[in-house]
Amino acid sequence: MTELLWGREPARSRGPKPAITLTEIAEAGIAIADAEGLDAVSMQRVAGELPVTKMALYRHVPGKTELVAVMSDLAMGPPPERPALPWREALRTWALDLYDGFARHPWLLQSTIGRRLLGPNELAWLERGLAALAGTDLNGGEQLDAILVVTSHVRNIAQQTATFPGQSTGLSEEEMEQALGRILATEGERFPHLMRAMQTTADSEGQGLEFGLDRILDGLDLLLRRRVAVPD
Structure with a gap:
């Protein structure tokens, strides 16, 4: 799995140059998942979208589990380049970029859960999130926990x-x-409470993402301000 996720194709036996690459296989899987959902992805289905047989895919990837892992990292892509910002704005922008990624590929919400090996793009997202907090007084564990809560x-x-x-x-x-x-x-x-709430949602409709994100950032900001006011 490490070799697949980190860009090293499995060793091949001598013979003609393969007609496809692992990236092309993953791209075909992504197209299927985007259009029909993750359950529609199979080795047979992916082969049907490419000029190869199902058995030919196994020269590049052992099975669906490994294929989905490669698809996920490729679909995540690297985080967008952003200008240097204060920690709060940087983390907020990072979170909104992450949301956009899930919106483009909803099946990532299913494929990127649980304990698993992370690929280079997913680790790059983690690195970028931590970079936003690097100049604060949060220690390493708190930075990781902050990223977990925001994510x-x-x-x-x-x-x-x-x-x-x-x-x-x-x-x-x-x-x-x-x-x-x-x-x-x-x-x-x-x-009655639901009725009243529904009657006043017009001004805040669809703002759950940013409302919750800002409250999380408020909490982090308060923690950091308290540490400045009451130093160790």
Whole structure:
């Protein structure tokens, strides 16, 4: 797995030059996952999108697990280059960039969970997030925990708002809102707090990502200010 993720193709036996590369295989898998969801990706399906047989893929990647790992790191890509910013603005920008990545490839929310080997692009994202906090008084463990909290918030909002190809509740977002509106129109007395909240959402609709992110950053800012006011 290390060799695959870190750009070293498996050793090949002598013979004609392969018709495809590992990157091309992963790109074909990404296209399938983007269009139809991660469950649609299989060695057979990927081979069908390329000018090779299924067996030919195994010269490059042992199976679907390894393929998805390579796909994930390739789809993540390196973090965008940003100008130098104060820690809060830098971490906020980093988080919004991360959200955009999940929005482009929702299946990454499924493939990038659990204990696993990280590839160069994913580690580059972690490095960039930590770089935003490098000049603060947070120690290494606190910096990593801060990144974990911010990433968890970004992932949670992305999960709640994502549309996963191949997986559907049968309702669009608009249809779900209309259905809830009809329910509250007849059952509103049972849910008075929800009714009042829904009536005042116009100005804050869709702002859960930034609202939560700013509250996390407020907490980090408060912690750092307290350390300056009360030095060790």
